[in-house]
Amino acid sequence: MNRTIAAVSAAVLSLTLAAGAAVAQDFRALAQQDLQAAHDALAANHPAAVVPGAAGDGFRAWIDAGLQDAQGRAGRVNSGDSHAYLLRYYANGFRDSNIAIRPTYEGLGPYFAIGWPGLTTAWRNGEYVVSYVKPGVRNLPPVGATLVRCGDKSAADLASDRLDRWEGDLTTEAGKVRTAPYLLWNRNNPFAGGVPSLCTFKVGRRDREFQMQPQPVDAASLEAAYRATVYMPPANPLSVETVDGRPWIHVHSFADSAGWDAFNAAIEAQAPAIRAAQGVVIDLRGANGAATNATARGYGLANRIWTPEFTVSRQPEAGSITYRATPGNRQWYAEALGRMQADPRFVQESGAVIEQTQALIAAFDSAIAAGQQTFTMPGRPSVPDTGAANPVAGKVVVLVDGGCSGGCLDTLDLLTRLPNVRLAGSTTAEDSIFIEPTVMRLPSNYAELSYGHKAWTTRTRGNDAPYVPAQGLAYTGNPTDETAVRAWVGTLFQ
Structure with missing residues (x-):
């Protein structure tokens, strides 16, 4: 981000207009208020507070102690930046990748500093x-x-x-x-x-x-x-090119704006060549999977490369989901149902989803009326092997790094189950079992709290567990040297 723009964005938070005069904000008070509101929302609704098991230990240890820690530092909050940092400190202290407190205004960006040693x-x-x-x-x-x-x-x-x-x-x-x-x-x-x-x-x-x-x-x-330090995805995050005679499939984003329609069409058109190749690279470096449909997009890519008939029996079992029975969590689904029912196309095409959501709200009502803290809903069972032949002839190298997160990890849950697939690169990001984000505006209006409101307790991949390439498949060189990375990947097919 341009430094001037960033500075202006931060400066805007320092003043508001009241009766025609500039009045300084009390960011210390705002930070204390926001911290308490975040604590109270998490304590009231987050599944980790009541779901037994080690996955919630960090949450339970930090929810109160972390608030006290952060509140004790609030005296040094004197700006929009320091307000944002203190709230981030509290959120990151849960060690849960799906708990975050982010500014509602344009932030500092990855390239921002007010001083550096060169x-x-x-x-x-x-x-x-x-x-x-x-x-x-x-x-x-x-x-x-x-x-x-x-x-x-x-x-x-x-x-x-x-x-x-x-x-x-x-x-x-x-x-x-x-x-x-x-x-x-x-x-x-x-x-x-x-x-x-x-x-x-x-x-x-x-x-x-x-x-x-x-x-x-x-x-x-x-x-x-x-x-020069951290790999950054190219301007065009979705593409297919040929490198050393092999299809190299770039998937560096799962965002809605990445251009998925054109990319999927390209994959479908080139599917015969991809399947016949003696080697294929699926490049997921930097693939932030925070988008709502990220997992579906990742599974859709696999289906286009291998075919749905082949992948369906290899998809990980969805397993059961545990919900914390609170009015706040029920309200999230009630509002989602209202949006579904207000969309005629959704009603026509996704009636089953509406019925499932109605059943879930009824389960909330029953659990809350009975005084239950949680209830569990069964997931989709695994599908028996269809007997479909593997249409992909060669080895497949899936290239990852610490930017692969969220739905990218769900995609790896499938890809790593497919034959002749080798995971390479560096350790991915991690993903909490507490999923499906609730997003709420905090009282200052300068920050939003986001957290997962249901627990995927039966997920095969552990809580906040990353994917780590095996020995011999871990890249130890400069991740920003694309020539070196491509040369190294080439050795994995030898």
């Missing part, structure tokens, strides 16, 4: 290494140097203080990858501090100290630094 670090192979140095800036460690410490804090402790919960969840591999560029940046987070002054890096075999001098901030340099 370099960026990446999380690679268990260490923070220099991934980018701004041309012309002298007396900095070279690309490839490993951060040892800044002042009296080790690199790990520094990351815990400056990044964990504030920028993401550092208990996960994907969280470390996504947040690493910001380790030495000043992102206008008063809880994390500015640019460190003195840091030690291992250069070759020697530890060397470097003075970190804040450099002028410009949007182009920050974007270049980030893109």
